[in-house]
Amino acid sequence: MPGLTLGGIDIEVVQKDIKNVHLSVHPPEGRVRVSAPKHIDQDTLRAFIIAKLPWIRKQQQKLQLQEREAPRDMVGGESHYYNGQRYLLEIVEREAPPEVDLGHHTITLYVRPGTDPDKRLAVLREWYRARLKERLPALIQRYEKLMNVQVAEFGVKQMKTRWGTCNPAASRIWVNLELAKKPASCLEYIVVHEMVHLLEPSHNERFKQLMTQYMPNWRSYRDELNSLPVRYEDWGY
Numbered sequence: 001m002p003g004l005t006l007g008g009i010d011i012e013v014v015q016k017d018i019k020n021v022h023l024s025v026h027p028p029e030g031r032v033r034v035s036a037p038k039h040i041d042q043d044t045l046r047a048f049i050i051a052k053l054p055w056i057r058k059q060q061q062k063l064q065l066q067e068r069e070a071p072r073d074m075v076g077g078e079s080h081y082y083n084g085q086r087y088l089l090e091i092v093e094r095e096a097p098p099e100v101d102l103g104h105h106t107i108t109l110y111v112r113p114g115t116d117p118d119k120r121l122a123v124l125r126e127w128y129r130a131r132l133k134e135r136l137p138a139l140i141q142r143y144e145k146l147m148n149v150q151v152a153e154f155g156v157k158q159m160k161t162r163w164g165t166c167n168p169a170a171s172r173i174w175v176n177l178e179l180a181k182k183p184a185s186c187l188e189y190i191v192v193h194e195m196v197h198l199l200e201p202s203h204n205e206r207f208k209q210l211m212t213q214y215m216p217n218w219r220s221y222r223d224e225l226n227s228l229p230v231r232y233e234d235w236g237y
Contacts, residue, residue, distance in 0.1 A: 004046065007053045009060075013045070020202075021048055023056070026161050030060030062226070074120040080107050082131070084183030091120070100127035125158070128180035132156045132187075136175070139191045146214055149198045163225065164190040166197035173197075182228060189221035 004011045012033045022035040036045055049056075072078060078089045082102065090108040099110040100123065111120055133156060140151050152171035159165070159176045166173045173194040179187045192215045200207040211218045 004049065006046065006049055007057075009053070009056060011049060015040070021045070023049070023052055024161070025056055025059040025063065030056075030063045032056055032060075072117075072121065074109075074117040074124070080124070081181040082107065082128070083180070084186075098123040100124060125177060128177055129156050132175065132177070132180045135184075135187065136191065139188055140173075140195070143192055143195050143214065147195060147199060149195060151195065151198070164194045166194040166201075168198050168201050171198060182225060185221050186225040186228075189215065189218055189225065192218065 003013050009032055012031070014033065014035050015038045016035060018035060018037055021037070021040070024033050024035075025031070026033060034045070034049060072080070074089070074091075076089060076091045080087050080089050087102070087105060087107040090106050092108055092110045093113040093115070094110055095112060096110065098112070098115070101108040101110070107124070109120060109124060111123060115123075136154055136156075140154060144150055150171060151173055154172070155174045156177050157174055158178070159174075162176065163179065164173065164175045173191070175187070175190055175194070179190060192211065196207060196210045196214065199210055215221070
């Protein structure tokens with residue numbers, strides 16, 4: 001099925017072997033993508049999208065208004081964030097393996113002389129990844145007991161369009177590397193969100209009820225996360 005234009009909005013349509021229609025609005029400008037079952041007819045799909053046009057416009061507006069981080073040059077004096085706190089970056093060149101040290105108000109990046117900005121950023125991202133992997137097990141174990149579920153595997157990866165993902169069949173969850181920069185409450189919210197998908201794969205009323213059961217203030221944490229600046233990204237389009 002070719003793409004559609006409805007209500008002045010261009011919509012990418014991908015048909016594949018799935019049971020339900022999935023609608024997503026992607027940053028930075030609000031590109032719309034619909035994944036639909038192979039058997040769905042165009043009239044049914046059009047009716048579904050038309051009903052969702054107000055939601056699509058709302059999501060596009062939120063994306064277009066959301067504050068974005070400036071690109072990072074990875075030089076001393078830049079602001080960087082960890083666990084919701086602002087730190088100033090310090091660069092120390094030395095003939096030793098790269099290392100990151102967290103101070104009271106600084107993140108010190110130790111690198112070899114001549115290390116370029118991309119490599120400096122890669123070192124900092126690996127430090128973020130390691131910190132998240134240290135923090136996640138305790139969170140997961142806490143909610144495993146509360147929910148009576150088990151996470152078989154978890155991981156951290158850079159994601160452009162999601163804060164987390166869950167594969168219920170494999171009992172696997174992933175969280176976005178960028179959550180290392182956000183307040184601890186935001187990381188906890190995403191962990192709970194993805195773990196609730198082990199009980200309810202969709203975002204229906206049962207999902208919301210379960211979220212409220214296990215994290216009564218989840219909506220405030222969601223709103224806090226969505227209000228924070230998002231990472232600068234060269235989206236390529």
